[in-house]
Amino acid sequence: xxxxxxxxxxxxxxxxxxxxxxxxxxxxxxxxxxxxxxxxxxxxxxxxxxxxxxxxxxxxxxxxxxxxxxxxxxxxxxxxxxxxxxxxxxxxxxxxxxxxxxxxxxxxxxxxxxxxxxxxxxxxxxxxxxxxxxxxxxxxxxxxxxxxxxxxxxxx
Numbered sequence: 001x002x003x004x005x006x007x008x009x010x011x012x013x014x015x016x017x018x019x020x021x022x023x024x025x026x027x028x029x030x031x032x033x034x035x036x037x038x039x040x041x042x043x044x045x046x047x048x049x050x051x052x053x054x055x056x057x058x059x060x061x062x063x064x065x066x067x068x069x070x071x072x073x074x075x076x077x078x079x080x081x082x083x084x085x086x087x088x089x090x091x092x093x094x095x096x097x098x099x100x101x102x103x104x105x106x107x108x109x110x111x112x113x114x115x116x117x118x119x120x121x122x123x124x125x126x127x128x129x130x131x132x133x134x135x136x137x138x139x140x141x142x143x144x145x146x147x148x149x150x151x152x153x154x155x156x
Contacts, residue, residue, distance in 0.1 A: 011069075015122045019069055022115030026066050026077070029084060029108040030059045036101050058083060066116070071127065075120040077112070084109040 011019070037051040058080050065073025084105060091102035 009126055011123065012126065015119060015126060018115050018119035018122060020115070021111055022074060022077075022119050023066055025108050025111030025115055026059065026063065029081070029105065029112055030056065030063070032104055032108055033059070033084075036105075040101070069119075069123070071120045071123040071129070074116040074123075077116045078120075081109050081112045081116065085113065 033051075033055045037046060037055055038048070062073050062077035062080060066077060088102045088106035088109060091098050091105070095102070
């Protein structure tokens with residue numbers, strides 16, 4: 001019988017706040033883009049299928065893992081949200097009539113990126129699955145190579 005380590009180790013209040021930021025921003029971004037492109041955009045220049053595939057589907061992919069508070073899903077969701085950050089910046093530059101829409105998208109994308117990355121990092125540390133610091137890795141490699149170099153020179 002295996003137990004889920006996430007159920008064993010409780011989250012600190014700081015990690016809970018990062019998770020809340022990630023979750024609220026993620027759902028907010030998904031909701032905002034749905035409202036923007038399906039309700040507020042009167043020009044009907046995009047079909048529903050296009051809006052769903054390009055704007056909504058990428059946000060739906062990590063949603064289950066974000067809801068379940070999985071650090072790994074939060075980490076790769078950061079890559080997905082960069083698309084929305086770039087989209088918001090592009091809209092601000094190229095479509096001045098949608099500047100308010102794009103600023104809302106940017107705020108939600110930045111909130112999602114910050115929440116997801118901080119949650120993944122801190123929860124990973126709590127669970128003991130965090131990557132070691134680069135200085136520690138370099139120190140271990142230095143010790144390893146020094147040890148092996150000593151063995152190589154004494155063998156010759």
